[in-house]
Amino acid sequence: MRVLWLTLLVAAASAFEVGKEYVYKYKGTLHVANPEQPLQSAGFAYRSKIIVQPKSDGTHFKVVNFEADQFNSDHIDVGHHEFNYASNEHLVGDLEHPFAGVFDEGKLTGFAIGQNEPLWVRNMKKGILSLFQLDLVKGRHEHHDDKEYHVKEDGLHGPCDTLYIVHEEEHNHIEVTKVKNLEKCDHDHYAFYGRQKGRVCVKCEAQETHPHSAMSEVYYELKGT
Secondary structure, X not given: OEEEEEEEEEXXXXXXXXXXXXXXXXXXXEEEEEOOEEEEEEEEEEEEEEEEEEEOOEEEEEEEEEEXXXXXXXXXXXXXXXXXXXXXXXXXXXXOOOEEEEEEOOEEEEEEOOXXXXXXXXXXXXXXXXXXXXOOOHHHOOOOOOOEEEEEEOOOOOOEEEEEEEEEEEOOEEEXXXXXXXXXXXXXXXXXXXXXXXXXXOXXXXXXXXXXXXXXXXXXXXXXX
């Protein structure tokens, strides 16, 4: 199976201010396809709210109202499908434990997540922290007026090549797309499992694996107050 795409929606944000609380809507869809059954769609959709509390020691996060739905059938238009979101007590326990990140001019420099939490929970929280990482200062230190620039940005797969595209920039308003190339990370983003009988092979093109190209893309619209 191959992970085809992951979509994340985040509400527009104003600048953080210590002592205030910010609430975001968070929505994601994971769609998995099997090349041997191209018409079959399977996956996992979820939604929640994220409470953000900037404090003097860092930015504190908490996932609340987490709901999810699984799907496995033919011809689902994931972008327009009406999911039956429901709470699941087996999912929300560790997921709703608070976690924190330290940001320096928009760049994540450290984080605190429970060491005993399940791997999928830790990865999801790291993904949320990555969403809030927006390098609009250090990444442009040499060419402040560039509309496109590359940085090495840390995430689930270690530092990855990341492209920033500034669509519009005015006083107290900026629109940015961040594209992270998961093919250019310090750690592999996929693994292959299976077995087959070994034999001498000269070319064996039919046995080669050709994974889809992989990247994540997030669009931001930020308005100052």
